[in-house]
Amino acid sequence: MLIVLQVDERRDTDGKRSYRPVFGLQTTDRPRPEYTGSTWFSPKPHQPGDIVSGRYDPKSGEMRSDQMMGRSRWMWRVLQVVGALAVLQGILMLFGVPELLLPLRVRGGR
Numbered sequence: 029m030l031i032v033l034q035v036d037e038r039r040d041t042d043g044k045r046s047y048r049p050v051f052g053l054q055t056t057d058r059p060r061p062e063y064t065g066s067t068w069f070s071p072k073p074h075q076p077g078d079i080v081s082g083r084y085d086p087k088s089g090e091m092r093s094d095q096m097m098g099r100s101r102w103m104w105r106v107l108q109v110v111g112a113l114a115v116l117q118g119i120l121m122l123f124g125v126p127e128l129l130l131p132l133r134v135r136g137g138r
Contacts, residue, residue, distance in 0.1 A: 029054040029080070030054060030079070030082040030084065030091055030093060031080075032051060032075065032076055033062060035049050035074065035075065036050065036064070046069065046070045047071075048064065048065060048067065048069070049073060050064045051082070051091040063089055065091075069096065073093065074095070080095065081093065083097070113132050
C-alpha cells in the first residue's frame with residue numbers, strides 16, 4: 029500500500045491545472061521511501077493522505093498507484109486501436125481502395 033504524502037500542482041500557459049502525487053511507502057520504518065514521478069495528471073488522481081493500492085519497485089524506487097496505471101492502460105489501448113486503423117488504412121491505400129471506403133478520413137471542408 030502507498031500513502032499520498034502531497035499532491036504537486038502546476039498551471040500551464042492557458043491556466044489549466046495538472047497534478048503530480050508524491051507517494052510514500054506505507055511502512056513503520058523511518059525514513060520511509062518516497063517517490064515523485066515525472067507524469068502530470070488532470071484531473072487530480074488522489075488527495076493528500078489517501079492510502080491507495082499500488083506498486084513499488086525497490087530497485088528503482090518507483091511507485092505507481094493502481095488507479096494511475098489504469099489510466100495509462102486505457103490510453104495505451106486507444107493508441108493501439110488508432111495504430112491498427114492507420115496500418116489498415118495504409119494497406120487499403122496501396123491496393124487502391126477509394127477514399128470513401130477508408131476507415132480514417134480526415135478531410136477539411138470542400
